[in-house]
Amino acid sequence: MQNVGALRRLGQCLRRCHLEMLSLGTPSYWDMCNVSNGRRHWNYLKKCNKKVCSQTLLLFVGVLNACASILALEEGRCVHQQIVEFGCNSDAFVGNGLVDMYAKCGSIEDAWRVFNKMPSRNVVTWNAMVLGHVKCGQGQKALELFQHMQQQGVQPNSVTFVGVLKACANVALIEEGRCVHQQIIQSGLESDVFVGSSFVDMYAKCGSIEDAGKVLKEMPSRDVVSWTAMVFGHVQCREGQKALELFQQMQQEGMRPNSVTFVGALNAYASGLALEEGRCVHQEVIQSGFKLDVFVGSSLMDMYAKCGSIDDAWRVFNKMPFQNVVTWSTILGGCAIHGHGKEALKYFEQMCGEGVQPNDITFICLLSACIHAGLVDEGMRFYASMVRDYMISPKLEHSTCIVDLLGRADHLPEAENMVMGMPLKPHVAPCVALLGACRIHGNVEMAECIAKQILEMEPDNAAGYVVLSNIYVAAGNRHLHENVEQQRTARGVKRQPGRTWIEVNNEVHTFVVDDQDHPLMIEIHAELQRLSGLMHDAGYVPSMKFVLHDVEVEEKAFHLCHHSEKLAIVFGLINTAPGSPLRIRKNLQVCEDCHTSTKFISKIVGRAINVRDTNCFHCFENGVCFCMEHW
Structure with a gap:
């Protein structure tokens, strides 16, 4: 028995x-x-x-x-x-x-x-091992198994090739992927729709979006997986607009998106300012009958938060059938970029109270929230708790957050000790965070040391030159500023030009400093001059600390007045309904003068102005920014 x-x-x-x-x-x-x-x-x-x-x-x-x-x-x-x-x-x-x-x-x-x-062992056995190693993030080992199975005389099938292409995609081995591509052609399996979709995914994840597009175009039949892979490829390459065009094209060709496709489209909208279009995709998700699962729901929350509507993100969160660590981490990340640090801490306690175990990403979001709210003690306490109570080993992102948190709070020696005490050699990310803190607090000596380390690790890193140059300008040292600029030019390192985007009537408009190309620039300059007078009457004084041009005060003020975000804001004011909020996005950190002037503008015109820069959201209303100067 x-x-x-x-x-x-x-x-x-x-x-x-x-x-x-x-x-x-x-x-x-x-x-x-x-x-x-x-x-x-x-x-x-x-x-x-x-x-x-x-x-x-x-x-x-x-x-x-x-x-x-x-x-x-x-x-x-x-x-x-x-x-x-x-x-x-x-x-x-x-x-x-x-x-x-x-x-x-x-x-x-x-x-x-x-x-x-x-x-x-047969091909099924080998496939299970190959795919298992891919799932565990061991792409190189999966490729070794692929070679070994062929040496043992086992002929790979379409499932094997799909797994191997995933392995190449995960470790970005495009040349190995091309070799596999040739082998698949020789095997006569290139017309298999699953193999074709894996080709698209592999090339896209390896950064060769042109090869991915060529494969998609040549496929005899394309399924939703291949379209989705291409959408994600453009998102990964930061080509959000092209991703959205593909999303629309696949629907025009009669292909119905699945939940993963919607996630890709929402990620594309999250990279821009297209809040209303994102809302339309939300409606499509509902009409398609997809439930708010973890992935779609989290993507919706992320899209709303990054497009400036944290309230919509919360509404999605509250409608989720259940919350897990992914959904909680997403909403905590949304609180972080909107500067809602204390709320993030409260929600973290609620999350733990409901028995949801935080992971490493949760703590990155939590520490980011502490940074943008200036909560130094709380951040240090969570960092210690992460290691002590949750047995999570700090990663580079966690260390960078702590360096940023300490540096912004003017604890520069402690931040420097954190950088120097890392188990591996100092990495660029925490060094750049510390250099930024030196810029805020005017510590020239430490900045020189940190910038030297950055340029030793990455000689082509523009941040090392630009931030140090700004620090010298703020300190009034014109000679050292010119030396840094000469070194940067000699090495061919280009400064990233500042750009600002605003969407009006479903069209995105781009502005650069001293922009003269926009068709409405005459009207923009006239309104900007009018607002400047009102701002000065209200007590606005231009901040010229980081103006790099060696010119007279009046010309410096003129240069500040024509920064790209100011042009975008004024364009929005004269082309949208009075009282409606403005949403703009900038590819660099908002400068001190633009931050001050936008507070004045929001009070003068009686409008909410939301500015998303590389660090966080700045929500200006009635002369106040909700970042509370922690940026």
Whole structure:
């Protein structure tokens, strides 16, 4: 009766899988198989004490598939034990199921143990191992397995090639991907729609968007996966507008987006200012019948937050059927970029109170919120708690946040010690954060030391030159400023030109400093001059600390008056309804003078002005910015 007891334990394991899948809202294998047949099979085994039959093997593999689909590793180990007790562990069909289950559950060591004990392996076995390594982020190892299986005389199939292309995409090995492409052509599988979609994905993730587009164009038939891969490729290459054009084109060609496509489109809208278009995609999601799952819901929240509507992000959050660490982290990130630091801390406590375990991304969002609200003590406390209470090892992003937090609060020695005390050699990101803090507080000596480190690590890093040059200008040292500029020019390092974007009537307008090309520039200059007079009457004094031009005061003031964000704001004022809010985006950090002048403008015209720069959102209203000067 040993087998009957084993089968009973198997049934208990299967029911646990069933309950787990029900909790996730997923149909389980228990639902999909014929339960009455399973019970008859159990009764049959009880009567004849038969060791194994084909139905038993199918049941084992079915349960393993169920465990793999919900990542139920411990349940899978329980099933493995039953397989051993039934003596089925040498069956190739069951062995493949075990390798697949362990690989998909992330236990690649267990997968290898089963793999090495298998008396024979076929292409399915090798595919499970290749895809398992891809899933675990071991793309290079997956490629080695691909080579080894061919050396063993196993011919790859379309599933193998899909896995290998994913491996190339994950580690950005475009040349290896091109070799695989040639091999697929030789195998005659290039017309397979899944393989074609993987080509598009691989080339796009490796940064070769042209190759990806060529493959998509040449595919005999394109499915939603290939279109989605191309949309994400353009998003990854920061070509949001092209991503949106593709999203619209696929719908025009009769292809219905899936939830992943919507995520890509929402990411594209999040990179710009297209709040109303993002709302339209939200409506499309609802009309398409997709539920607000973790990925679509989080993308909607991210889009709304980055487009300046944190209230809409909260509405989506509150409508989610359940919240997990992804949704909580997304809303915390939204609070961070909008400067709602204290609210972020309150929501973090609520998240933990509901039993949701934070991860490393959660703490990046939380520390960012502390930075933009000037909450130094709280940030340091969370950083310590992350390591002590949650056993999360600090990554580069966490260390950079702490350097930024300390530096902005004028704790420059502590921030420098943080940079120098990192286990690996100093990285550019925390050094740039510390250099920015030196600029804020005018610490020339430390800035020189940090800039030297940045340029030793990355000689072509423009930030090292530009920020140090600004620091010398603020200190009144014209000679050293000119030396830095000469070094930058000699090395061919270009300053990133400041650009500002504003969307009016579904059209995005771009402005640069001293812009003369816009067709309405005469009207813009006239209104800007009128506003400047009103601002001066209200007490506005231009901040000329970082003006780089060695010219008279009047010309410096004129230069400041024609910064790109001021031009964009005035353009918005004369082309939108009175009282309506303005939303603009800038590719650099807002300068001190523009920050001050926008506060005056918001009070004079009685408008809310939302400015998204590289650091955060600045929400100006009635003469106040909600960043509270923590930027």
